[in-house]
Amino acid sequence: MSSAKQRRLASAVASIQQRYGAQALVRGGDLNGRTLPHIATGFAALDAITGCGGVPLAALTLLSGRSTSGKLTLAYKLLAQAQHSDAQHTVGLLDLSRTADPDYVQRCGVDLERLWVARPVAGRQAVNLLGDLMQRGGLRLLVVDSLTDLAAAPEGLRSLHALLPHLAQLLRTSGGALVLLDEPHAPWLRWLNLDSSQRVRQAAALHIEMRREQWLRRGDALVGYRAQAQVLKSRWVQGGRSTVVEIVFNGTVRASESW
Amino acid sequence: MSVLCCRIPDFLIALACRQTPAWAGRPLALVGPDDRLWAVSPEAQQSGVQVAMRPAQAQVYCPEVLLHDLDIAASRQAQAEVLAVAGRWELPVEPLTWGALYVDLHLVGKNAASVRPLAVELGQRVRSACGAALQPALGWDSGKFTAHAAAVQVMPGHVRLVDKADEVRFLTPLPVTLLPLPPLHLQQLHWLGVYTVGQFAALPAAAVWQRFGAAGKLAQRWAQGKDDRPVQGRGARTAAVTTVTLDPPTGRLSPVVAGVMASLQPALAQWAKALVGLRHLHLTLDFVAAADHHLDLTFVEPAGQPARVEAALVQHLTALTWPGAVQAVRWQALATGELLAQQPTLFDLPDARSDAAAGVAAALAGRYGVVLWRSQVVEPGHPVAERRSHFHTLLAA
DSSP: OOHHHHHHHHHHHHHHHHHHOTTSSOOGGGGTTOOOOEEOOSOHHHHHHHSSSSEETTSEEEEEEOTTSSHHHHHHHHHHHHHHTOTTOOEEEEESSOOOOHHHHHHTTOOGGGEEEEOOOTTHHHHHHHHHHHHHSOOSEEEEEOHHHHTSSHHHHHHHHHHHHHHHHHHHHHOOEEEEEEOOOOGGGGGGTOOTTHHHHHHOSEEEEEEEEEEEEETTEEEEEEEEEEEEEESSSOSOOEEEEEEEEESEEEEESOO | OOEEEEEOTTHHHHHHHHHOGGGTTSOEEEEOTTSSEEEEOHHHHHTTOOTTOOHHHHHHHOTTOEEEEOOHHHHHHHHHHHHHHHGGGOOOEEEEETTEEEEEOTTTOOSHHHHHHHHHHHHHHHHHHHOTTSOOEEEEESSHHHHHHHHHHSOTTOEEEOOTTTHHHHHTTSBGGGSOOOHHHHHHHHHTTOOBHHHHHTSOHHHHHHHHHHHHHHHHHHHTTOOOOOOOOTTSOOOOEEEEEEEEEEOOHHHHHHHHHHHHHHHHHHHHHTTEEEEEEEEEEEETTSOOEEEEEEEEEEEOOHHHHHHHHHHHHHHSOOOSOEEEEEEEEEEEEEOOSSOOOOSOOSOHHHHHHHHHHHHHHHHHSSOEEEEEESOTTOSSGGGSEEEEEGGGO
16 A cells, blocks of 8 residues: 555544544454453453453343342342442342342442332333333443343233343443343243243343352351353353352352352 | 514524634534533534533533633623614513513514514514624514414524414424423423424323423413413513521521522422523622622523522632621522523532432333332341331432
């Protein structure tokens, strides 16, 4: 390329970057090795296998697992991590199951002053509220507990399916992360068209499934449990990777990979 | 009634461009004495710059924006010129905002045929007095709201006359945002699927009253073409003086502000019901063993929200050097004005974070009821989880 052409190109790039911001136009080679915007989970081993360093911002994450598998604790840890990254960040919890215990949430490290708890009536209203919160709330992270409650009524499920295409745009605009908690579904349900969260799984950028492996005991006392976190889907790495996290509930919840 | 509305779009910007022609067609914003944008050109608005932003915010949205201080003296002089031109007929003239006014024509013209030559004459007079850069748009109707709506709809240099028979047909397709309702109410109307003035006019009156109160009821009457407000000429009213006595006298800011606001808020609430806001507040501070000090608070657009008035009051009192303790404050609302359709928030609220939460909660409450909560742990050691904490609504934040 001649020097005149190079100068014109450099001038064009500079004017575009000046007008639309430095990130508006970058070389393809510069994208390699760039860290994706994310919220760390607090479990280093889990962060390593998600492909984006944790839970992605401006994207949908699905966190599934049975009761006592550790998914809610992981979600609360995420809320705390999202708050810690900046003193101005506010987070939200759409508590459809109405089981949130502020004491436990606080012991997971969440600043309750910067946590909004929304408790709408489940169904279409909850889905609409989800959209409005993402649009206007300015939240860094919104956790929905849970997708099962959100899609319990047929109208709620229909509204959710209608919202999904817009949700991606809302997330990109707001820059916040959305984490949906879900129960695992038996594989045969999809053949009978009874798997209510199939379309959410397709829309999710990251899908982590939690499974409790064993209880942790110290002497006769039960002090926690070990859970396996498996990345079923990730937009950035091949799915199927798994790691083990330990959740200890001796007064506070610590993120520790080994006892 | 017969009301002619004369409106010069982007008056302050057009005035600045008349003085400095090189600014014409470029993104321009004028900064007021409170370090906020008082006027923004359409080119800058396209980049997201809005009235009431700080200059630094404007530069983030539009790096090429030209920021210049507003020449208030020149603006007032130009406004006076426009009022003087309209006042030559010796008919009642009521200023609406910068470069906008109402003229009562009921003595000289009651139908479109008789009003048209008068409107054309007024437009030509304003243009010859202020220059071609300040082209007025004129609207006429039997009520103020429709006349203003007609002036907003028509291009500068033109006149739109709305006959009584065509009034409803004219108003029906117009956007509901032309009504000077608070932003929250407009947002609720949007959620309800009410987008036009005609849709709002067709709502059941009782439902409008229940949801939007007296202000909503009044706005609905205007939307139906039933606006019987008279044009009030200047100098027709004398405002009462309210005295706030501070016992004991204080040299601190907060008791003075609280005292003034406590007496001012009922008046603001009363005006808000009539969709009227405060335009000019005169304050006299009575200091112990010192001369009285006079303060004039002038709002670029009529203020209907107590938070805006309070913020302006705090700003002026903070900038003042107090010679001693204050023993009494006298205030007088020298001018009130019709609230404009889009009310910008000129000042930051005291606590941005909690008010953001309250704002979102209040906005969502209109649609979902009380759904946003904040929790607080009150008894961490209690064996029953439900008794360890309680939730309080964000609406009270």
